[in-house]
Amino acid sequence: MPIAARPSAVRASACLALASLALLSACADEGKPVRVEGGDAAVGKRLVAQYQCGACHAIPGIPGATGDAGPALATIGRLSYIAGGIPNDPAQMVAFLRDPPAHKPGTSMPALGLTEQEARHMAAYLYTLR
Ligand code: HEC
Known part of the structure; x- marks a missing residue:
């Protein structure tokens, strides 16, 4: 059971990472001089x-x-x-x-x-x- 739970945890954290990347690039755009x-x-x-x-x-x-x-x-x-x-x-x-x-x-x-x-x-x- 713990093993089966892992891939979704990995997917969730990958998703979080992507979401924060998207946030970062939104900020970078806003931050353009x-x-x-x-x-x-x-x-x-x-x-x-x-x-x-x-x-x-x-x-x-x-x-x-x-x-x-x-x-x-x-x-x-x-x-x-x-x-x-x-x-x-x-x-x-x-x-x-x-x-x-x-x-x-x-x-x-x-x-x-x-x-x-x-x-x-x-x-x-x-x-x-x-
Ligand atoms: C004799 C001193 C003096 C010199 C030299 C001077 N400033 Fe200023 N500057 C000030 C003061 C005092 C203010 C604040 C103005 C106010 O709010 O009345 C100011 C405000 C500013 C602001 C607005 C800052 C803010 O946070 O709102 C800018 C931008 C600025 N100066 C750029 C320059 C630049 C670029 C130069 C050179 C070309 C320059 N200053 C030279 C005294 C000076």
């Missing part, structure tokens, strides 16, 4: 280092980026809002990066003179941080 039209994350990463965003932000993967004047950007790619109230989508991210005070009056993040293209690359990189 947001695409930014015309943005290249590798270029964005270099720009973020070059503009020294890390003077004010802790940013994993950017050497020396340990600032704490602004929020850590470790999970910015999966937050629903930018700066606490701006819906986090590529267009608004690019606009915010180019001119934070225009989008959040009174913010202490300054406009750093980014071009539209630079902001797109940076946004593409930021969406990989999740």
Whole structure:
């Protein structure tokens, strides 16, 4: 009897394994970074280092980026809002990066003179941080 019970136990656990694989791949899909039209994350990463965003932000993967004047950007790619109230989508991210005070009056993040293209690359990189 115990022997007869075994194959179904094996089948049940194989089924569980498959089910969790399916779950995993569903999560992986959901976890895909947001695409930014015309943005290249590798270029964005270099720009973020070059503009020294890390003077004010802790940013994993950017050497020396340990600032704490602004929020850590470790999970910015999966937050629903930018700066606490701006819906986090590529267009608004690019606009915010180019001119934070225009989008959040009174913010202490300054406009750093980014071009539209630079902001797109940076946004593409930021969406990989999740
Ligand atoms: C002088 C300090 C300073 C610099 C330099 C700076 N930031 Fe910020 N940043 C801030 C502050 C402060 C906030 C919080 C804004 C708010 O909520 O008012 C912020 C917010 C942000 C946010 C939204 C974070 C969140 O969790 O909602 C992003 C994204 C961001 N900055 C990216 C950048 C990038 C990219 C650079 C470089 C181009 C940069 N910052 C340079 C101070 C700075």
